Amino acid sequence: MSVQKFVVGNFYDEAVLFPAVKKVRRAGYKIHDVFTPFPIHGLDHAMGLRDTSLHTAGFIYGITGTSTAVGFITWALTLDWPINFGGKPFFALPAWIPVTFELTVLFAAVGMVLTFCYLCQLAPFVKKDHFNPRSTDDTFVMAVECTDATNEAEAIKFLESVGAKDVTVMEKETGWWLGRYDHDTMRFQKSTNA
Amino acid sequence: MASLRYESQVRQPLVDGTKDYHQVTEDICRPVEAKPSRLWWIGFLVSVALLLFGVVSVAMEVTYGTGQWNLNRTIGWGWDITNFVWWVGIGHAGTLISAILLLFRQGWRTGVNRAAEAMTIFAVMCAGQFPIWHMGRVWNAFFVLPYPNTRGPLWVNFNSPLLWDVFAISTYFTVSLLFWYSGLIPDMATLRDRAKKKWAKLFYGVAAFGWTGSTKHWQRHEALSLVLAGLSTPLVLSVHTIVSFDFATSVVPGWHTTIFPPYFVAGAIFSGFAMVQTLLLVTRKVLSLEEYITIEHIEVMNKVIVLTGSIVGIAYLTELFMAWYSAVPYEWYAFKENRLNLNSPYGWSYWLMMGCNVLSPQIFWFRKMRRNLFVTFFMSILVNIGMWFERFVIIVTSIYRDYLPSSWSTYYTPTIWEVGFYLGTFGLFFTCYFLFSKYFPVIAIAEIKHILKKNGSNFKQGMSKEENESLDAYADKHVHGDHH
Numbered sequence: 089m090s091v092q093k094f095v096v097g098n099f100y101d102e103a104v105l106f107p108a109v110k111k112v113r114r115a116g117y118k119i120h121d122v123f124t125p126f127p128i129h130g131l132d133h134a135m136g137l138r139d140t141s142l143h144t145a146g147f148i149y150g151i152t153g154t155s156t157a158v159g160f161i162t163w164a165l166t167l168d169w170p171i172n173f174g175g176k177p178f179f180a181l182p183a184w185i186p187v188t189f190e191l192t193v194l195f196a197a198v199g200m201v202l203t204f205c206y207l208c209q210l211a212p213f214v215k216k217d218h219f220n221p222r223s224t225d226d227t228f229v230m231a232v233e234c235t236d237a238t239n240e241a242e243a244i245k246f247l248e249s250v251g252a253k254d255v256t257v258m259e260k261e262t263g264w265w266l267g268r269y270d271h272d273t274m275r276f277q278k279s280t281n282a
Numbered sequence: 283m284a285s286l287r288y289e290s291q292v293r294q295p296l297v298d299g300t301k302d303y304h305q306v307t308e309d310i311c312r313p314v315e316a317k318p319s320r321l322w323w324i325g326f327l328v329s330v331a332l333l334l335f336g337v338v339s340v341a342m343e344v345t346y347g348t349g350q351w352n353l354n355r356t357i358g359w360g361w362d363i364t365n366f367v368w369w370v371g372i373g374h375a376g377t378l379i380s381a382i383l384l385l386f387r388q389g390w391r392t393g394v395n396r397a398a399e400a401m402t403i404f405a406v407m408c409a410g411q412f413p414i415w416h417m418g419r420v421w422n423a424f425f426v427l428p429y430p431n432t433r434g435p436l437w438v439n440f441n442s443p444l445l446w447d448v449f450a451i452s453t454y455f456t457v458s459l460l461f462w463y464s465g466l467i468p469d470m471a472t473l474r475d476r477a478k479k480k481w482a483k484l485f486y487g488v489a490a491f492g493w494t495g496s497t498k499h500w501q502r503h504e505a506l507s508l509v510l511a512g513l514s515t516p517l518v519l520s521v522h523t524i525v526s527f528d529f530a531t532s533v534v535p536g537w538h539t540t541i542f543p544p545y546f547v548a549g550a551i552f553s554g555f556a557m558v559q560t561l562l563l564v565t566r567k568v569l570s571l572e573e574y575i576t577i578e579h580i581e582v583m584n585k586v587i588v589l590t591g592s593i594v595g596i597a598y599l600t601e602l603f604m605a606w607y608s609a610v611p612y613e614w615y616a617f618k619e620n621r622l623n624l625n626s627p628y629g630w631s632y633w634l635m636m637g638c639n640v641l642s643p644q645i646f647w648f649r650k651m652r653r654n655l656f657v658t659f660f661m662s663i664l665v666n667i668g669m670w671f672e673r674f675v676i677i678v679t680s681i682y683r684d685y686l687p688s689s690w691s692t693y694y695t696p697t698i699w700e701v702g703f704y705l706g707t708f709g710l711f712f713t714c715y716f717l718f719s720k721y722f723p724v725i726a727i728a729e730i731k732h733i734l735k736k737n738g739s740n741f742k743q744g745m746s747k748e749e750n751e752s753l754d755a756y757a758d759k760h761v762h763g764d765h766h
Contacts, residue, residue: 125303125472126728127500137498142505146513164428164437173441186446186524190453193517197457197510201464204506205491208499210467214492221475223495224468226303226731269487270480 092233093259094120095243096219097252099228102128108250109134112232115246120231120262123223142207146200153195157188215267217260231260295739296390298573303731310725311476313569318720321568329712336706339699340415348418351700356684356691361700362412364673368553369409369707370451370525371546371669374518375554376402377458380465381514384507389737390582392729393575396469397565398558399462400722404714405557406455408707413447415703443527450524457517461510464503467493468728485721522550529676535616536680539604545597549669552590552639555583556665561715563659565724574725577653584652587665591643594672598640612685620679627693628679631671638668 099105105122109131112119119135132139158181165171166178176183205211223229230252232243244255301309318326343350353360376398383391414423426448428438438445471493474486493499526546529537559580566575605617621632642664645651652658683690718724735741 121494122497123495124497124500125307125495126468126731127504128497129504131497132501135497137501140498140502140505142502143509146509150513160428161440165440169434169437171439173439176441180441183441186443186520186527187440187449189516189520190446190449193457193513194453197460197513200506200509201460204464204502207502208496210491210493210499212488212491215487216492216494218494218496224472224475224493225307264492268484269474269477269490270483 090263091259091261092120093257094219094231094234095238095240095247095255096258097230097232097247097255098220098222099230099252100226102131102228104251105228105230106131106134108230108247108252111250112230112247117243117246118233120233123218123220123229123231125224125226125228128228140207142200142204145203146196149199149203150192150196152199153192154188156195157191158184161187209264213266213268214264215269216264219258219260231258293389293737294576294578296393296576296578296737297730297734298576298739300740301573301734301738303734306730306734307472307476307727309571309574310723310727310730311473313571313719314473314721314723315476315482319568322716322720326713326716329709329716332705332709333713334706334709335702336709339702339706340411342699343415343703344420348416350697352694352697354691354694356681356689357678357694359677359681360694361674361696361704362416364670364677365704365707366409366412367525367546367673367677368670369405369412369711371522371550371553371673372557372666373402373405373409373454373458373554374522374547374550375558376400376405377454377461377514377518378551378554379558380461381511381518384511385515389733390579392726392733393579394558394562394583394725395729396462396465396722396726397562397719397724398554399458399465400718400724401558401561401715402458402554403455403462404711404718405554406451406458407714408711410451410455411703411707411710443524443531446524447528450521454517454521457510457514461507461514464506464510465726465729466722467491468495468503469723469726471495472727473723519547522546534680535610535612536605536620536676538613539601541597541601541604545594545601548590548593548597549639549672552587552594552643553666553669555586555590556662556669559583559587559658559662560666563655563662565719569719569724571725574730577655580655580658581649581652584646584658584661587661588643588646591639591646591665595640598636616680616683620683621675628675628682631675632679635668635671635675638664639672642668 097108099108102124105128109119109122113136122131122135124131161184162179165180170178172178173180209216218224218229219231220227220229230247232247234240234243234257240257244257247255297306351360351362353362376395379391379398380395383395414420417423426438426445428440429435467490470486470490474483474490477483477486523543523546526542530539530542532538562575563580566572602617602622605613608614619626620628623629624633642661645657645661678694682694
């Protein structure tokens with residue numbers, strides 16, 4: 089968690105954003121993130137992000153649910169306290185399919201949502217910064233990381249040349265902190281030396 | 283980019299009017315940010331009044347026992363289980379729209395999925411009330427859960443369809459809620475970033491979970507939605523299948539049949555879509571969202587209604603035929619004398635069900651009728667009445683005459699507290715829906731923006747010039763060009 093400096097450009101059309109992402113990366117700048125109001129297919133690949141493994145996690149949670157259900161019911165109805173239900177066998181696997189299926193789905197869904205929240209660090213009262221409140225409305229906001237070696241004026245000019253509007257240098261807390269959005273607990277300011 | 287977003291002109295636009303991304307945000311957030319109208323207050327207060335009546339009815343039942351209801355030997359399941367199955371059925375449309383239509387890549391779902399999913403959650407909440415309060419000693423309701431207890435521990439019967447129901451309904455509720463809320467998070471962030479009032483900043487700030495719209499987060503969000511849709515699809519089919527097992531696995535004439543699972547699922551989708559129509563026809567009008575929930579959306583849903591209504595009709599005829607063909611006298615008696623016979627005590631309910639569910643939806647074979655709002659609204663009410671009677675017919679006409687004529691029960695009519703309980707769930711349902719329509723975006727904002735450039739009316743018009751281009755010219759421009 090630290091405050092870092094970024095060159096931030098706004099885009100209003102994803103048709104401009106896509107080539108811009110490629111050009112910025114080709115020019116050697118490191119894109120911190122692109123904040124978009126809705127999912128844009130292919131942008132993750134354009135930015136060079138790897139695919140998410142959330143599906144795999146979901147599969148693992150699912151089979152955990154399956155084995156929990158089968159394991160528990162087997163133990164409860166054949167070992168712990170076998171009861172004769174209408175002369176059926178104690179190990180009545182076909183009759184357990186519904187509960188097994190439901191637990192598979194339940195474990196997979198709950199597990200995936202929790203994993204999603206953990207990976208994205210989402211929770212109630214979590215505050216994060218995303219440069220421009222319009223990025224949840226109609227603006228695609230690209231943030232390029234600045235290091236000591238970055239010539240900020242040059243970076244601004246480059247971003248403008250690929251179609252970004254209102255390019256500024258901003259300082260931002262990269263992590264999250266606990267706070268309320270009705271209280272002013274912002275941890276960043278517009279950089280003064282921009 | 284235009285080439286990536288190309289969609290045939292044959293398809294009607296899903297968003298009418300000249301919209302850009304900002305206009306979409308404005309249109310959908312407006313009802314949330316404006317003061318509630320007088321109409322909203324009237325509707326809300328009526329709903330709360332109904333809810334309170336339901337609370338009183340349930341309090342009567344808990345205080346004095348299930349004897350407050352007119353259930354008897356042999357009608358142990360009356361209005362309560364009828365209402366349970368009816369509400370669960372209604373609760374199927376939301377997940378069907380959001381999950382199955384997502385997998386089928388039906389763009390029109392984006393206009394209606396948020397409200398339909400909310401409706402699902404509220405309907406399942408209402409459904410859950412009936413088996414819980416029917417237990418009588420409701421303070422022991424947790425006995426249905428397999429928890430380590432001091433009675434052995436004595437475990438619940440995992441071979442029983444009633445226990446399968448416990449797992450199916452609770453899983454369905456949980457997964458629907460997660461699916462709905464995970465889709466809602468980005469839209470809550472939109473409202474948070476627009477909020478001006480202190481309480482709105484606080485509420486949407488908490489509800490948005492700190493969402494930023496980061497590309498990586500969107501990538502995970504898309505993966506999550508897709509897998510949750512994949513999980514919900516068999517789930518939604520399993521829930522009503524399991525509800526139908528409550529009947530189908532018992533040896534009661536009229537219930538003991540293998541057609542029940544598909545027949546119940548089709549009926550659930552049928553009644554669920556009818557309820558979506560009822561709600562959305564009012565919602566789009568009151569909140570002025572006609573450009574997002576267009577006549578096209580209404581028409582497509584009416585097509586689903588005529589399809590599922592006809593499947594239900596075939597199921598009715600099939601079970602009737604099988605009752606006769608099986609040559610089981612009890613089975614055939616249940617159908618011939620308890621249902622078909624208009625002069626039998628409940629014969630009227632069977633024919634009411636047939637009229638509402640099988641005959642009346644056939645009107646939707648006509649395009650003009652599918653696109654008529656008044657006809658659609660009237661039909662949606664009719665279908666829901668018909669589907670309530672379907673469950674009533676299945677339950678009551680099968681059990682009011684037991685195998686021995688000495689066990690035939692007297693004519694069953696509900697008491698005021700049974701009716702009050704049912705009206706109370708309407709109160710719960712509409713109280714929740716009114717609050718939802720005021721404080722939450724009733725249309726998925728991010729998803730509308732996602733399809734806007736493909737299905738928005740102004741963007742589709744822009745594409746017609748490409749439609750008229752020759753194939754060679756089109757390919758030359760978009761395939762061989764070095765645009766990207």
